[in-house]
Amino acid sequence: MTSNESATPIADPLDRLLAYQLRRVSALVIAELAASLSEIGLRVTEASVLVMIDANPDVTQSEIGRCLGIKRANMAPLASGLELRRLIERSPVDGRSQALRVTAKGKDLVARINQLTAANEARFFGDIPEDERRALIDRLKLIRSRAGD
Amino acid sequence: MTSNESATPIADPLDRLLAYQLRRVSALVIAELAASLSEIGLRVTEASVLVMIDANPDVTQSEIGRCLGIKRANMAPLASGLELRRLIERSPVDGRSQALRVTAKGKDLVARINQLTAANEARFFGDIPEDERRALIDRLKLIRSRAGD
DNA sequence: TATTGTTATACTCTATAACTATA
DNA sequence: TATAGTTATAGAGTATAACAATA
Numbered sequence: 001m002t003s004n005e006s007a008t009p010i011a012d013p014l015d016r017l018l019a020y021q022l023r024r025v026s027a028l029v030i031a032e033l034a035a036s037l038s039e040i041g042l043r044v045t046e047a048s049v050l051v052m053i054d055a056n057p058d059v060t061q062s063e064i065g066r067c068l069g070i071k072r073a074n075m076a077p078l079a080s081g082l083e084l085r086r087l088i089e090r091s092p093v094d095g096r097s098q099a100l101r102v103t104a105k106g107k108d109l110v111a112r113i114n115q116l117t118a119a120n121e122a123r124f125f126g127d128i129p130e131d132e133r134r135a136l137i138d139r140l141k142l143i144r145s146r147a148g149d
Numbered sequence: 150m151t152s153n154e155s156a157t158p159i160a161d162p163l164d165r166l167l168a169y170q171l172r173r174v175s176a177l178v179i180a181e182l183a184a185s186l187s188e189i190g191l192r193v194t195e196a197s198v199l200v201m202i203d204a205n206p207d208v209t210q211s212e213i214g215r216c217l218g219i220k221r222a223n224m225a226p227l228a229s230g231l232e233l234r235r236l237i238e239r240s241p242v243d244g245r246s247q248a249l250r251v252t253a254k255g256k257d258l259v260a261r262i263n264q265l266t267a268a269n270e271a272r273f274f275g276d277i278p279e280d281e282r283r284a285l286i287d288r289l290k291l292i293r294s295r296a297g298d
Numbered sequence: 299t300a301t302t303g304t305t306a307t308a309c310t311c312t313a314t315a316a317c318t319a320t321a
Numbered sequence: 322t323a324t325a326g327t328t329a330t331a332g333a334g335t336a337t338a339a340c341a342a343t344a
Contacts, residue, residue, distance in 0.1 A: 010201075010205050010208065010212055010213075010216050011204045011205050012201070012204070012216060013200055013201070013204045014197060014200060014201070014217075015290075016286065017266060017270060018178075018270060018273070018274045018282070018285065018286060018289075019178045019179060019182055019266070019269055019270060019273070020197070021286055021289040021290060021293075022171060022174055022175040022178060022179075022289065023175050023178075023179050024218065024289075024293055025171055025175075025289045025292050025293055026171040026172050026174075026175035026176075027175075027218070027334095027335090028292075028293060028296055029167075029168045029171060029172075029292075030168060030171075030172050031335090032296075033168055034310090043309095043310070043311095044310090044311095045310080045311070048163060048169070051162055051163060052159075052161070052162070052163070055160045055161070055162045056159050056160050059159065060325075060326095061325075061326070062324080062325060062326080063159055064159075067159050067161060068163075069173065069176070070311090070312085071312075071313070071314090072324095072325070072326065072327085073312090073313080073314080073315090073326090073327075073328080073329095074311075074312065074313085075326085076326060076327050076328080077327090077328090079326095080327090094320075094321080094325080095319080095320055095321080095325095096319060096320040096321070096324070096325045096326070097320090097321095097324090097325060097326085098325085098326085117166060117168070120168055121166060121167060121168060124167070124168070124292055124295075124296070125167045125292070128288070132288070133167070135281075136167065136285070136288065137165065137167060137170055139277070139281070139285065140167075140170040140171065140173075140174045141164075141170060143174050143177075143178075143273055143274070144170075144173055144174055144177060146273075147177055147181075147273070176311095176312090180312090183333090192332095192333070192334090193333090193334095194333080194334070209302080209303095210302075210303070211301080211302060211303080219334090219335085220335070220336070220337090221301095221302070221303065221304085222303090222304075222305080222306095222335090222336080222337080222338090223334075223335065223336085224303085225303060225304050225305080226304090226305090228303095229304095243302080243343075243344075244302095244342080244343055244344080245301070245302045245303070245342060245343045245344070246301090246302060246303085246343090246344095247302085247303085
C-alpha cells in the first residue's frame with residue numbers, strides 16, 4: 001500500500017442483492033463448519049447424511065437424498081464411503097432398497113458432529129436475539145418451500 | 150408408491166440449523182440465477198466480476214478478488230476469459246497491475262445481467278415486506294463483517 | 299520483502315447419462 | 322413403467338503451491 005489510491009473503497013453493487021449476500025454468508029459459515037468437521041475426518045455432506053440416518057433408522061438412500069437435495073448418483077459413493085468406515089450399516093429391505101443404520105462407532109461421531117455444529121451456530125448466530133433467529137429460520141424455510149426445491 | 154411406508158415423513162434435525170438453511174436457500178437461489186445467466190452465456194461468478202468492474206472502472210484484478218472473496222489464482226483465468234470474449238479490456242497501470250474496464254459489448258451484457266438479477270430477486274424475495282428484507286440484508290452483512298471474511 | 303499476475307493441480311459438490319435389477 | 326442403486330464423467334467453485342516480474 002505505497003501509493004495514494006484513495007484507500008480503495010470499492011463500490012459494491014452486489015451489496016443489496018439477497019441472492020449474493022446469502023451466497024457469501026453460506027460460503028463463510030459452511031467453510032468454517034467444514035474446517036471443524038475435518039478434525040473428525042468428515043466432510044459437511046457426510047456429516048449431514050450421518051445425522052439424518054441417525055434420526056431416521058432404517059431410512060433408505062433415496063429418502064435421504066430427496067430430503068437433503070442430493071441426487072441418487074451422488075448418494076451412492078457417499079453411503080459406500082460411510083459404510084466402508086463402519087459408520088453405517090446396510091440391510092436389504094426390498095431387494096432393491098437397503099435400510100441404513102448408524103453403527104455404535106457412527107453414533108460417537110454423531111455426538112461430536114452435534115457439538116461442532118452447535119459451536120458453529122453459536123459462533124456465527126449466537127448474538128442474534130432468539131425471536132429474530134426464529135424469524136430468520138422461518139423465512140428461509142418459506143423461501144425454500146415456495147420453489148421446486 | 151405401492152406399499153404403505155407411512156408416507157415417509159422423515160425427521161429432519163438439520164431443520165433448525167441456520168447454517169444448513171442458509172446453505173440450502175443459497176444453493177436454490179444461485180442455481181436458479183445460474184440457469185438464467187446461462188442464457189446469455191455467463192456463469193454466476195463471471196457476471197459478478199463483470200458487474201463489479203462496471204461499477205469500478207480501472208479497478209485491478211486483485212481488488213475485485215479481495216472484494217468478492219475470489220483468490221488471485223482463480224481471478225486470472227476468469228479475467229482472461231472475459232477479455233477473450235471482448236467483454237472487458239486491460240490496460241497496464243503499474244507494470245504489474247492492470248486496469249480493467251468493461252467494453253461497450255460488455256456493458257450490454259451488464260444491462261442484461263441486472264435485469265436477470267432483479268428478476269431473480271423478485272422471484273424469490275419479492276413477497277418479503279421491505280422492512281424485513283432490509284433487516285435480512287443487514288443481518289447477513291453483519292454476520293459477514295464479524296468474521297475474517 | 300511484499301504484491302500482482304500466472305500456471306498447474308486437487309478437492310468438493312453438483313449434474314447428466316447410461317446401465318442393472320427389482321417393484 | 323417406475324423406482325433403487327450404481328458407475329462414469331463433466332462442470333463449477335475453491336484451495337494450495339510454485340513461479341516470474343515488479344513495487
